[in-house]
Amino acid sequence: MTQFQEKATVTRRELLSSDNVRLTFQSAKIASAAEPGQFVMIRVGAGKDPLLRRPFSIHQATAEGTLQIYFKVVGRGTAMLAGIREGDEVSILGPLGRGFQLTDSPVCLVGGGLGIAPMLFLATRLGERRSGQIHGRVLLGGRTRMEVEPLLGDFEQTGFPVLVATDDGSFGQRGFVTAIFSTLDLPPDCTVYCCGPEPMMASMAVLSRERHLHCQVSVESAMACGMGACLGCSRTARNGEYVHVCLDGPVFDAEDMAWTF
């Protein structure tokens, strides 16, 4: 698997809500090599502090070299990145990790909160494979309307029907996206793709197991290098061994993980 360290130009900065930002880069090598579920490591500044790159799942990528990330400002690194301007350059390392296994059978994509980010690239690729005959659904969950609505149009363009839940009921159904999932009539060969907060992924792992559905989850971890050199992003697997989010993941079979929630 070839990876690149690339100087990428910010071509668009969208403030999708008060603290959710979407950045579009021109990053020819990384974007054209990327697969859904993979991630990139981005240097948020040129100085020594903050020192480490920050991992971001790939929100969208095209063969023409357009790369997008979608993130919430949660700390100093994301705040610096959110303050970037169109035309600025950043160093991006990627594409990294093992992404989703794509399938031609029916699918159900479930994204919660910032876990919505990788689902757009996945839905796009899955939609292209199906060319017209869509057997699947996209479920998006957020705390409020502003976490979901700005992205709705992009998901609808992938061809999949989209169902929405918000914690406060301001958009779509009130409650968790897992509640929608429970009510869906899904065929036995349906593959479930999930990314979101840990408790949500833990629930999805259980709900999928109960229905004998194959569920792939994309998890996150603090990491220094993103490429298997630091071994800092370990996580406990179901068999008690450590796996590394950057090399073995970030996408795992939900059944292979230990869920602590």
Added chain:
Amino acid sequence: MDLLNPTPPHPDLRVSIGPLSLANPVMTASGTFGYAQEFETLMNLRRLGAIIVKGISLHPRAGNPPPRIVESACGMLNAIGLQNVGVQRFIEEKLPYLGGLGVPIIVNILGDSIDEYREITERLAESSVVSAIEVNISCPNVKKGGVAFGSDPLMAAAVTGVVKEKAAVPVIVKLSPNVTDVTLIARAVAEAGADAVSLINTLIGMAIDLKRRRPALANVFGGLSGPAIKPVALRMVYQVAKSVQIPVIGIGGIESAEDALEFMLAGATAVQIGTANFVNPRASEDVVDGIGAYVIEEGLTSIREMIGALEIC
């Protein structure tokens, strides 16, 4: 003049670590460069002076529970717990690739007892790919109640002696900065036969997650690395270079040619790039380029003119 190599390379970046000749003084620090293959598409591995691979123990180690890393001001703390594949799998699975690179391969070894150090060294002595051994003496001695080999001059010398006795290649001892007087340990391992010393390993530190009222690392303590530790490392390299006759390899927050050259002025014959590899996978190659350019710009005959050339009035 050397008949086998009549024309010195230009710029001449060659240095010697005891009997080991390097094309340039830039190495990758153990534990920051995996087993090198991870970096093969991101840089030209063949340009390195030497590659030091992830520390190897006699038996595989799973490492510490997560979280294992946390960022700190201008640096990071890690408590990986010496996760590695063990010497057997290292020889079978990693060495063949490394042997094909045409770059000196230095294997970092670690153990919980003198016997473990001895046995790993014996196993590695069978390989023709290994150019040198770097001994990590920062691990706790299990048999001696967990005191680190690296904090006691007698224990450090004992480990050095055993490895030196069994090794077929030069032995570098990697020193811990978590001691009262690093020169005492340096002198002890030099007298025990070490061909070189490398320093510094990480500084023991800790970080706290105020929101959760817990340590940021599951291991509570971790090793601090990155630009934050460079001044401490420079000071210790300077002190050790003044105290021992064997070559000193400088480590600690080096991310540019300027950093590397400062360490050489302080007395280092070579340097290791560590945490910078995480931020810029090409960092080590960039340092090779940078010191080459410096030698040309400054009109030096060779990079060796820089070693210990610090002027103190």
